Amino acid sequence: MPIEKFTTLVSTCVPLPIENVDTDQIIPARFLKATTREGFGENLFRDWRYDKTGMAKKDFVLNNDRYGGQILVTGKNFGSGSSREHAAWAIKDYGFRVVVSSFFADIFKNNSLNNGLLPVQVSEDFLSGLLEMIEADPSLQVQVDLENQKISVLPDGPEEDFDINPYKKNCLLQGYDDIDYLLSIKDKITWWENSKSRV
Amino acid sequence: MESRTIFDKIWDKHVVQTVPNGPDVLYIDRHFIHEVTSPQAFAGLKQRGASVFRPGNTLATADHNVPTIDQHLTIHEELSRVQVEKLKSNCQENGIQLYGLNNPYNGIVHVIGPELGITQPGMTIVCGDSHTSTHGALGNIAFGIGTSEVEMVLASQCLMQSKPKRMRINVEGELRKGVTSKDIILYIISKISTGGGTGYFVEYAGSAIRSLSMEARMTICNMSIEMGARGGLIAPDEVTFEYIKGREFAPSGEMWEKKVEYWRTLPSDPDALFDKELHFDASDIDPMITYGTNPGMGTGVTGRIPTAEEVDAASRKSFMKSLQYMGFSPGEEMSGKKVDYVFVGSCTNGRIEDLRSFASFVKGKKKADDVTVWIVPGSKQVERQAEEEGLRQILENAGFEMRQPGCSACLAMNEDKIPEGMYAVSTSNRNFEGRQGPGARTMLASPLTAAATALNGRITDPRTFL
Numbered sequence: 001m002p003i004e005k006f007t008t009l010v011s012t013c014v015p016l017p018i019e020n021v022d023t024d025q026i027i028p029a030r031f032l033k034a035t036t037r038e039g040f041g042e043n044l045f046r047d048w049r050y051d052k053t054g055m056a057k058k059d060f061v062l063n064n065d066r067y068g069g070q071i072l073v074t075g076k077n078f079g080s081g082s083s084r085e086h087a088a089w090a091i092k093d094y095g096f097r098v099v100v101s102s103f104f105a106d107i108f109k110n111n112s113l114n115n116g117l118l119p120v121q122v123s124e125d126f127l128s129g130l131l132e133m134i135e136a137d138p139s140l141q142v143q144v145d146l147e148n149q150k151i152s153v154l155p156d157g158p159e160e161d162f163d164i165n166p167y168k169k170n171c172l173l174q175g176y177d178d179i180d181y182l183l184s185i186k187d188k189i190t191w192w193e194n195s196k197s198r199v
Numbered sequence: 200m201e202s203r204t205i206f207d208k209i210w211d212k213h214v215v216q217t218v219p220n221g222p223d224v225l226y227i228d229r230h231f232i233h234e235v236t237s238p239q240a241f242a243g244l245k246q247r248g249a250s251v252f253r254p255g256n257t258l259a260t261a262d263h264n265v266p267t268i269d270q271h272l273t274i275h276e277e278l279s280r281v282q283v284e285k286l287k288s289n290c291q292e293n294g295i296q297l298y299g300l301n302n303p304y305n306g307i308v309h310v311i312g313p314e315l316g317i318t319q320p321g322m323t324i325v326c327g328d329s330h331t332s333t334h335g336a337l338g339n340i341a342f343g344i345g346t347s348e349v350e351m352v353l354a355s356q357c358l359m360q361s362k363p364k365r366m367r368i369n370v371e372g373e374l375r376k377g378v379t380s381k382d383i384i385l386y387i388i389s390k391i392s393t394g395g396g397t398g399y400f401v402e403y404a405g406s407a408i409r410s411l412s413m414e415a416r417m418t419i420c421n422m423s424i425e426m427g428a429r430g431g432l433i434a435p436d437e438v439t440f441e442y443i444k445g446r447e448f449a450p451s452g453e454m455w456e457k458k459v460e461y462w463r464t465l466p467s468d469p470d471a472l473f474d475k476e477l478h479f480d481a482s483d484i485d486p487m488i489t490y491g492t493n494p495g496m497g498t499g500v501t502g503r504i505p506t507a508e509e510v511d512a513a514s515r516k517s518f519m520k521s522l523q524y525m526g527f528s529p530g531e532e533m534s535g536k537k538v539d540y541v542f543v544g545s546c547t548n549g550r551i552e553d554l555r556s557f558a559s560f561v562k563g564k565k566k567a568d569d570v571t572v573w574i575v576p577g578s579k580q581v582e583r584q585a586e587e588e589g590l591r592q593i594l595e596n597a598g599f600e601m602r603q604p605g606c607s608a609c610l611a612m613n614e615d616k617i618p619e620g621m622y623a624v625s626t627s628n629r630n631f632e633g634r635q636g637p638g639a640r641t642m643l644a645s646p647l648t649a650a651a652t653a654l655n656g657r658i659t660d661p662r663t664f665l
């Protein structure tokens with residue numbers, strides 16, 4: 001089953017300059033009761049975004065008309081905590097395709113890549129510079145080029161290369177997913193099970 | 200042959216093949232599932248027209264969403280009920296064993312695996328839950344996965360994984376009185392931060408670790424994810440073998456001998472190399488308590504919250520936001536702070552030893568009037584054992600009530616929620632904003648510190664009672 005391909009994205013950004021954003025903030029546990037993957041964007045950052053009566057909190061960035069776009073730019077150690085893939089689903093469902101941070105939690109990173117959401121890890125300096133630029137000019141256009149593994153502030157602002165596992169990069173470029181691959185090698189897996197003198 | 204760590208020995212033995220420039224295809228021995236992170240995986244599998252590859256290697260339990268009172272009745276929260284029913288039908292359709300609600304083996308997934316003897320050394324174990332690292336205490340590679348990965352394991356019994364780096368954390372020396380394994384792990388995380396283990400798989404070693412009971416070791420491995428580590432393990436030894444022997448699904452007879460012989464080959468070779476190695480002295484550790492909104496924000500229970508100046512300038516904004524949420528000020532002492540709720544339970548500290556230590560601490564004393572205490576056993580077996588050992592009676596005499604098993608207020612998916620603005624001392628694993636209910640303020644601690652706090656209604660050093 002294909003995942004949504006990712007090649008190059010040019011977009012404005014949404015700044016969230018907070019460190020250690022955990023998956024309970026991204027999507028609180030009480031919203032994990034659905035049995036499908038859709039609709040989690042509604043509750044993205046639920047308790048930061050709405051008060052207990054359901055009114056939008058004006059000071060939260062997703063409720064601020066100045067900012068919009070498909071790139072979320074956030075503080076270090078993003079996505080720590082629970083393994084809930086609902087966090088990646090919620091961010092993607094809301095409309096983001098890229099999350100930029102100086103550090104990502106492992107499981108969140110895997111979950112994102114498995115859903116066509118690209119985690120772009122940049123240096124602390126690049127991140128703090130980018131956050132300042134976005135806050136000064138919300139119409140700032142940023143380009144994320146997966147093929148060349150480069151993030152750049154357009155037209156001629158700072159740019160930086162980012163790392164990605166070559167296999168995962170290819171999956172995203174081709175829209176190919178791990179399960180397709182694993183299903184294609186089932187005979188090999190069966191052979192391995194039988195040949196191993198596993199204690 | 201080249202010297203290897205226990206992690207390498209187990210990992211390498213499970214690699215089916217390696218994708219060029221890519222991850223390993225890692226074979227998974229045991230797959231645990233629960234109601235929250237599995238429904239979309241079964242749906243995805245169906246959509247592809249694929250079936251469950253090895254139904255016998257997956258085991259299911261209902262734990263995250265279940266009520267902790269009146270479990271014999273229908274779950275009245277509709278969405279929770281639908282999820283639990285979906286798990287049941289998915290298991291039935293695919294021939295997967297389910298220990299559902301009211302089954303004598305039901306309980307929190309990371310409590311039942313070890314207690315049934317399903318979790319064994321040398322295995323690869325995964326579950327769609329980040330605290331799967333708990334199982335690593337028995338000397339295996341166990342880690343949490345997302346739902347797409349749950350689907351991968353259902354479809355092929357394998358995962359595509361890049362091998363993480365290896366870290367060894369050595370804790371040497373003797374623990375002081377009143378200090379538990381929960382304090383060891385909270386101490387380590389407070390030193391290396393919630394991201395300090397990211398990219399690594401951790402082996403815990405050293406005399407202080409070796410001297411711990413099996414269940415105390417589980418508490419340590421359980422919280423590996425709270426330092427960002429992929430997982431954590433402890434090499435198997437006599438304590439491990441003694442724990443497993445005779446359990447429901449443990450090997451027996453000749454097979455037992457054969458297994459133990461193999462398990463003895465697993466510990467890291469003496470000169471094995473780690474990508475990173477850390478050393479801590481057990482005697483430096485006090486009973487711990489967290490003051491902020493991630494598990495790395497912890498201090499000794501007699502200590503104080505850092506001042507703003509003591510915090511790295513770049514992190515100051517997040518630090519202040521966290522304290523504002525908690526209603527605390529920089530530099531304040533933790534001891535003596537008023538507490539409204541105490542929660543004892545979860546996959547971190549909901550095992551029989553935890554209930555025993557809490558019960559023996561409060562025996563013959565009285566709970567403070569103005570604190571609500573929820574004691575939630577980790578499984579039906581723990582509940583039954585607590586009953587048989589007379590712990591329920593001891594707890595009731597001291598004014599405490601024991602509920603029915605489940606994840607409960609650890610993540611507040613069911614009705615066990617700490618009300619907005621209230622303070623809770625919790626033996627669970629996460630003090631994130633809203634983790635125990637919208638607006639709830641959580642302080643993580645050991646069962647002993649929780650017990651001392653429940654008796655005084657204020658944050659209390661358990662050593663004042665010892």
